[in-house]
Amino acid sequence: MAGHPSTYEPKYAATRWLDQRLPIIRMSADFMVFPSPRNLNYWWTFGGILALCLVAQIITGIILAMHYVPHVDLAFDSVQRIRRDVPFGWLLQPMHAVGASMFFLAVYVHMFRGLYYGSYKAPRELLWIIGCVIYLTMMATAFLGYTLPWGQMSFWGATVITGFFGAVPVVGVSLQEWLLGGYSVDNATLNRFFALHYLLPFVIAAIVGLHVWALHHVGQNNPIGVTPKTKSDTLSFHPFYTVKDAFAVAMFLMIFAYFLFYQPDALGHSDNYIPADPLKTPAHIVPEWYFLPFYAILRAVPDKLAGILLMFGAIVVLFVLPWLDTSKVRSMRFRPVARGFFFIFLFFCFVLGWCGAGNPDDIAVPIGKGLSFYRVSQIATIYYFAFFLIILPVLGLTEKAKTLPDSITKSVLGDTAVAAAE
Amino acid sequence: MKSIFTKLALGLSAFAVVTTAGVAYAAGGKNEHKMEHVHWHFDGPRGTFDRAAVQRGYQVYREVCAACHSLDHLSFRHLGDKNGPYYSDDYKNPSDNPYVKSFAADWTIEDIDSETGDVTERPGVPADKFPPIFPNDAAARASNGGALPPDLSLIVAARGGGADYVYNLLVSYGLEVPKDLKLTAGLHYNPVMDGGAIAMAAPLLDGQVEYAPTEINDHGEVKIVPAPAATVEQMSKDVTEFLAWSSDPKMEQRKSLGFAVMLYLLILSVLLYFSYKAVWRDVEH
Numbered sequence: 281m282a283g284h285p286s287t288y289e290p291k292y293a294a295t296r297w298l299d300q301r302l303p304i305i306r307m308s309a310d311f312m313v314f315p316s317p318r319n320l321n322y323w324w325t326f327g328g329i330l331a332l333c334l335v336a337q338i339i340t341g342i343i344l345a346m347h348y349v350p351h352v353d354l355a356f357d358s359v360q361r362i363r364r365d366v367p368f369g370w371l372l373q374p375m376h377a378v379g380a381s382m383f384f385l386a387v388y389v390h391m392f393r394g395l396y397y398g399s400y401k402a403p404r405e406l407l408w409i410i411g412c413v414i415y416l417t418m419m420a421t422a423f424l425g426y427t428l429p430w431g432q433m434s435f436w437g438a439t440v441i442t443g444f445f446g447a448v449p450v451v452g453v454s455l456q457e458w459l460l461g462g463y464s465v466d467n468a469t470l471n472r473f474f475a476l477h478y479l480l481p482f483v484i485a486a487i488v489g490l491h492v493w494a495l496h497h498v499g500q501n502n503p504i505g506v507t508p509k510t511k512s513d514t515l516s517f518h519p520f521y522t523v524k525d526a527f528a529v530a531m532f533l534m535i536f537a538y539f540l541f542y543q544p545d546a547l548g549h550s551d552n553y554i555p556a557d558p559l560k561t562p563a564h565i566v567p568e569w570y571f572l573p574f575y576a577i578l579r580a581v582p583d584k585l586a587g588i589l590l591m592f593g594a595i596v597v598l599f600v601l602p603w604l605d606t607s608k609v610r611s612m613r614f615r616p617v618a619r620g621f622f623f624i625f626l627f628f629c630f631v632l633g634w635c636g637a638g639n640p641d642d643i644a645v646p647i648g649k650g651l652s653f654y655r656v657s658q659i660a661t662i663y664y665f666a667f668f669l670i671i672l673p674v675l676g677l678t679e680k681a682k683t684l685p686d687s688i689t690k691s692v693l694g695d696t697a698v699a700a701a702e
Numbered sequence: 703m704k705s706i707f708t709k710l711a712l713g714l715s716a717f718a719v720v721t722t723a724g725v726a727y728a729a730g731g732k733n734e735h736k737m738e739h740v741h742w743h744f745d746g747p748r749g750t751f752d753r754a755a756v757q758r759g760y761q762v763y764r765e766v767c768a769a770c771h772s773l774d775h776l777s778f779r780h781l782g783d784k785n786g787p788y789y790s791d792d793y794k795n796p797s798d799n800p801y802v803k804s805f806a807a808d809w810t811i812e813d814i815d816s817e818t819g820d821v822t823e824r825p826g827v828p829a830d831k832f833p834p835i836f837p838n839d840a841a842a843r844a845s846n847g848g849a850l851p852p853d854l855s856l857i858v859a860a861r862g863g864g865a866d867y868v869y870n871l872l873v874s875y876g877l878e879v880p881k882d883l884k885l886t887a888g889l890h891y892n893p894v895m896d897g898g899a900i901a902m903a904a905p906l907l908d909g910q911v912e913y914a915p916t917e918i919n920d921h922g923e924v925k926i927v928p929a930p931a932a933t934v935e936q937m938s939k940d941v942t943e944f945l946a947w948s949s950d951p952k953m954e955q956r957k958s959l960g961f962a963v964m965l966y967l968l969i970l971s972v973l974l975y976f977s978y979k980a981v982w983r984d985v986e987h
Contacts, residue, residue: 533967541964542957
C-alpha cells in the first residue's frame with residue numbers, strides 16, 4: 281500500500297552510500313516486505329508466473345535470434361537448422377513456441393481473475409488499463425513472432441491480419457502497403473516483423489514495470505475485495521507469498537513441461553511445417569488458439585470492416601470496463617447475480633474459441649436444422665458485448681449485494697475469534 | 703483451500719479439453735474414409751523409434767521414394783547422430799561412421815571443380831545434405847505430369863494426421879472409386895488425400911524391396927534377425943517410421959530430458975508445498 285514506512289536499514293558503508301544516491305536496495309527490500317492481504321488465493325499467483333513467462337520468452341528469443349535468418353528463402357530452413365543442428369536448439373525453439381501459448385494461458389487466467397474479483401475498480405483503474413496495454417502488446421508480439429518461421433500459416437496468417445488495415449476507409453490500401461513494405465507479404469514484411477518482434481518484448485517489460493509500480497502504489501486487491509485496514513489484515517510478501525508463488529510456479533512449469541516435452545506440436549498447426557507458398561492458400565487459415573475467440577468475433581458479421589471494428593471493440597471494451605461496471609462491490613463472491621452472468625461469460629469465451637477453430641458453414645450444434653458455427657459465434661459475440669455494455673452497468677444499479685465482511689481478518693477468523701483476539 | 707485447487711484443476715482441464723478439441727477440429731478434415739490407427743513404437747511419453755524399422759524405412763526411401771521425393775532438411779551425417787538409425791557408440795562423430803559413409807557414397811553430389819570451375823559430380827560424404835532429386839520445381843513438375851512431389855523431411859509433422867496419415871495414404875490405393883468422383887488423366891483415387899485424387903500412382907508393390915535379415919545395433923554390430931515380408935503394409939509402416947524420425951529426429955532426447963524435468967518438478971513441488979505449509983503454519987487465511 282502507498283506510504284507504508286520503509287523498514288530497510290543499510291548495514292554497510294557501501295550500502296549506506298548507495299542508499300543516499302540510488303535507493304535501489306531499499307526499493308527491493310520494501311517490495312519483499314510489502315504488506316499483502318492475508319487471504320490471497322492461488323489465482324493471485326499468476327502475476328509472478330507471467331513475469332517468469334516474459335523472462336523465459338526473452339531469453340530463449342534472444343538465443344534463437346542468434347541463429348534465425350529473417351529472409352523469405354532462408355527463414356524456414358534456419359528454423360529447421362535450429363531444431364536439428366544447433367546445440368540444444370531442439371529444446372529452445374519449442375520452448376519459445378510453447379512458451380508463447382503458456383504466456384497466453386497465464387494471462388487469460390490473470391485477466392479472468394481480475395474480472396471476477398473486480399480488480400479493475402477504484403483505485404485500480406490504471407493498473408487494469410496498463411494491464412490491457414500489456415495484453416495488446418503481447419498480442420502484437422505473438423502475431424509478429426508467428427510469422428517468423430515462414431510456414432504456410434505464418435504467411436497466410438500475416439496476409440489475413442495485415443489485410444485488416446486495407447479495410448480502413450480512404451487510407452486503407454496505402455496504410456497496408458506502408459505496413460507491409462510492398463504490395464503483399466514478402467521479404468520486406470518479414471524483415472520488419474522480425475525487427476518489431478525483437479523490440480516489443482522490451483516494450484512489454486517496460487510497461488510491466490509500470491504495472492508493478494501501480495500495483496505497489498494501490499496494493500493488491502483480494503478475494504473479498506475489502507480494502508485492508510489493520511496490520512492483521514496483511515502479511516509480509518516474503519516469506520508468505522514468495523513461497524506460495526514458488527509452489528504455484530512449480531505446478532505451472534509442470535504443465536509447461538508436459539506440452540514442451542510430450543506435445544510440442546499440439547498447440548500449433550501442422551500446416552506451419554510446410555514452407556510458405558504465396559501461390560497456394562491453405563484450405564483453412566486459422567490463427568493460434570489464443571486468438572481464436574477474436575477470430576470468431578471477426579467472422580461473426582458478413583461485413584469485413586464491421587468485423588474488424590467488432591474485433592478491436594472486443595478489446596477496447598476492456599479498457600473502459602472500470603467505468604462500465606457501476607457496482608461499488610468488487611468481488612463477485614458478494615454479487616450472486618453478477619457471478620452467474622460471469623460464468624456464462626466465461627462459457628461464451630470458450631464457445632467463441634471453439635467457433636474460431638471451426639469452419640463457419642459447418643454445423644456446430646445439431647438442434648433442429650442445425651446451428652452453424654457462424655450462428656453460434658453471433659450468439660456468443662452478442663453475449664460478449666452485452667456482458668460489458670448492458671449486464672454490468674445495469675446490474676451495478678439494480679443488484680442487491682450480500683453484506684460485505686468488515687475486514688479481511690474478520691472474514692478469515694470469524695467474529696468471535698476477532699473479539700477474542702481483541 | 704481445497705476448493706481453490708479443485709477450481710484450478712477444473713479450469714486447466716477445461717482449457718485442455720477446449721484446446722485439444724480445437725486443435726483436433728482444426729487438424730481433421732471432412733473425410734468419410736476411416737483411417738487405421740497404427741500403434742507406433744514412438745507413441746506415448748516413453749516411446750522411442752523402432753531402430754530396425756527406421757533402418758528398413760531408409761531402405762524403402764532410398765530404393766522407392768527417392769525417385770521423386772527429396773529430403774531437404776537432412777544431411778547424411780544425421781543418419782549417424784545420437785538416436786539416429788545408424789548411430790554407433792564407437793563413432794560419436796557420425797562423419798566417421800562407416801555405415802553413414804557408405805550410405806553417403808551411394809548418392810551422387812553435384813559440385814564445382816575448384817581448379818576449373820566446371821560442374822562435376824562426386825560421391826557423397828557424411829557432411830553433404832541429401833541432394834535435390836530434380837534441379838528445380840519446374841523440372842519436377844515436368845517429370846510428374848504437372849504435380850510437384852513434396853519434400854518428405856517434414857511430411858509427418860506437416861500433415862494433420864501425422865504418421866497415421868502418411869501410412870494410410872500409402873496403403874489406400876486400388877480402392878473402388880466413388881461414382882461422383884471425376885478423375886482427370888494422371889490422377890489416382892486415394893480416399894486419404896483431401897478431395898480423393900492424388901497425382902502419385904501407387905508407389906509400393908508387395909516385394910518391391912528385398913529386406914536383409916540384419917539389424918545394425920548401437921555398437922555398429924550386425925545382428926541376424928528374421929527379415930519381415932516386404933508387404934505394402936510393412937514397407938509403408940517402415941518408411942513412415944523413418945519419416946517420423948526425419949520430422950522429429952530429437953524426439954528421444956526430448957522425451958528423456960522431459961522425464962527428468964518432470965521428476966525434478968514433481969519433487970520440487972512437493973518440497974515447496976511443505977515449505978508453504980510450514981511458513982503458513984500459524985497463519986489463518
